[in-house]
Amino acid sequence: xxxxxxxxxxxxxxxxxxxxxxxxxxxxxxxxxxxxxxxxxxxxxxxxxxxxxxxxxxxxxxxxxxxxxxxxxxxxxxxxxxxxxxxxxxxxxxxxxxxxxxxxxxxxxxxxxxxxxxxxxxxxxxxxxxxxxxxxxxxxxxxxxxxxxxxxxxxxxxxxxxxxxxxxxxxxxxxxxxxxxxxxxxxxxxxxxxxxxxxxxxxxxxxxxxxxxxxxxxxxxxxxxxxxxxxxxxxxxxxxxxxxxxxxxxxxxxxxxxxxxxxxxxxxxxxxxxxxxxxxxxxxxxxxxxxxxxxxxxxxxxxxxxxxxxxxxxxxxxxxxxxxxxxxxxxxxxxxxxxxxxxxxxxxxxxxxxxxxxxxxxxxxxxxxxxxxxxxxxxxxxxx
Numbered sequence: 001x002x003x004x005x006x007x008x009x010x011x012x013x014x015x016x017x018x019x020x021x022x023x024x025x026x027x028x029x030x031x032x033x034x035x036x037x038x039x040x041x042x043x044x045x046x047x048x049x050x051x052x053x054x055x056x057x058x059x060x061x062x063x064x065x066x067x068x069x070x071x072x073x074x075x076x077x078x079x080x081x082x083x084x085x086x087x088x089x090x091x092x093x094x095x096x097x098x099x100x101x102x103x104x105x106x107x108x109x110x111x112x113x114x115x116x117x118x119x120x121x122x123x124x125x126x127x128x129x130x131x132x133x134x135x136x137x138x139x140x141x142x143x144x145x146x147x148x149x150x151x152x153x154x155x156x157x158x159x160x161x162x163x164x165x166x167x168x169x170x171x172x173x174x175x176x177x178x179x180x181x182x183x184x185x186x187x188x189x190x191x192x193x194x195x196x197x198x199x200x201x202x203x204x205x206x207x208x209x210x211x212x213x214x215x216x217x218x219x220x221x222x223x224x225x226x227x228x229x230x231x232x233x234x235x236x237x238x239x240x241x242x243x244x245x246x247x248x249x250x251x252x253x254x255x256x257x258x259x260x261x262x263x264x265x266x267x268x269x270x271x272x273x274x275x276x277x278x279x280x281x282x283x284x285x286x287x288x289x290x291x292x293x294x295x296x297x298x299x300x301x302x303x304x305x306x307x308x309x310x311x312x313x314x315x316x317x318x319x320x321x322x323x324x325x326x327x328x329x330x331x332x333x334x335x336x337x338x339x340x341x342x343x344x345x346x347x348x349x350x351x352x353x354x355x356x357x358x359x360x361x362x363x364x365x366x367x368x369x370x371x372x373x374x375x376x377x378x379x380x381x382x383x384x
Contacts, residue, residue, distance in 0.1 A: 026058050026365075026372040029081025031065040031093045041231075042289050046104060046142075046166060047087070053361035058368070065093035083372035085364075088132035088139065089125060098137040098371045102364070103129060105286045106146040107307060109153050113284040116203035121235040130154060133161075137371045140364055142166055142287040143308035162367050165312070166287050167357030171269045174298035174349050179274030182267060183227055187258050194225045194258065195331060196275040196299070198268060198290045199282070201242045202233035206281040206304065206322050211250060213327035218253035222335055226250070229271060231262040272297035276341065277334045280309065281322040288312050292355055295348035300341040302330045316351040317344065 030051065039048035054060060061081045081097045088101035107113050108126040117125075133139050133154050139161045141147050147163040150156060184191045195214065199205045207228070214226045228246050232239040250256045263271065272278060278294035278301045285291075285307040292312055294301050303309040304322035313319055318334070320326040334341040 026369050027061055027081045028058050028368055029061045029063040029084040032062045035062055049357040050361050050364055053357055057365055063093055083368050089128050099135055100138045100368055100371045101132040101136040102140045104142055106141055106149040107284045110284050113204055138367050140164055140367050143311055145308040145311055146286045164360055164363030165355055166289055167360045168292055168296045168352055168355045171265050172293040172296035176269035176273040176297055178270035183258050192225050193276045194227045196227045196271055196278045198229040200230050200233045201246050204283045206283050207246055209322060209324055210279055210281050212324045215250040215253050216328045217332055218256055225256045225258050227258045229260040229263050269297055272299045275299050277331055281327055285309050292352055296352035298345040298349040300334050300344040301348055316348040
């Protein structure tokens with residue numbers, strides 16, 4: 001039985017989220033920059049999709065993040081939010097309404113992850129995250145794994161922290177077309193089988209280990225190329241070096257890398273549907289949205305056993321240690337057994353259908369309604 005993506009309740013694991021119920025008693029204030037986010041990248045996509053659904057259920061009030069709501073005429077008061085929803089990784093808005101923050105990443109203190117972050121990025125994100133979870137009446141995060149990280153690191157009250165799984169866009173479906181033709185066109189050669197990696201070129205995504213595994217598979221006679229799809233790591237000053245390393249020839253296996261920089265969702269869906277396997281060997285994931293998207297396309301997936309990836313993939317993919325021997329064995333077992341790969345891909349597509357943005361938004365709305373029904377205390381202020 002597949003676990004439902006849903007609103008997590010303390011002290012247990014995520015519980016099923018109900019249908020979206022429209023509410024006019026809650027008015028949700030959202031900082032204007034969040035309302036303007038385009039659905040690009042994981043962060044932008046999450047906020048854009050959730051807010052698009054929430055707009056159909058509750059009034060959304062754009063707020064100036066630098067101005068607190070003040071008293072005034074009744075007409076103005078009717079437009080003021082009853083609860084504020086903010087990004088837990090950004091500067092918090094000034095507000096008098098109860099605050100709910102969404103924390104999309106929570107593993108800053110994981111040793112493997114911290115070693116891949118620059119000191120400046122770590123200091124900034126860990127400080128922002130701590131400030132947000134301390135100030136908020138409630139915290140929304142995106143997996144039971146991330147929720148456990150927050151509870152462990154910040155000693156928060158369990159009933160203030162809620163796990164709500166992310167959703168899947170309809171474009172990510174079995175049968176999406178164009179992937180193999182795109183790879184052949186970019187490669188400038190005939191159609192070839194491939195393994196797909198779709199993520200940023202951040203060290204925490206662990207691409208070098210996957211490259212080494214693919215080199216071993218090539219040496220064993222597998223004809224597959226590695227398609228590397230995704231953009232640079234914006235927080236890394238060495239992004240050019242990471243790009244060169246990602247595009248370098250595999251050891252002992254020339255002409256086995258195909259680089260696609262930031263493909264559209266339409267192209268990415270085709271790439272996922274056409275892949276013989278998808279691999280995300282990350283050292284940490286708060287959720288692992290591209291793994292879910294690959295599952296939605298019916299790709300057999302291999303993921304690491306870190307962060308929320310085992311939770312998202314469940315028994316619909318291969319979950320392994322993010323090491324060269326483990327990845328080589330897992331990928332080899334799929335690439336050498338088409339029947340096994342097909343069965344796993346079909347199972348993945350079924351599981352992925354349970355993850356919808358409507359359920360995500362319903363989980364967020366439940367938390368917002370709970371916070372909005374609590375008496376607002378004195379306004380909090382930002383740390384200087």
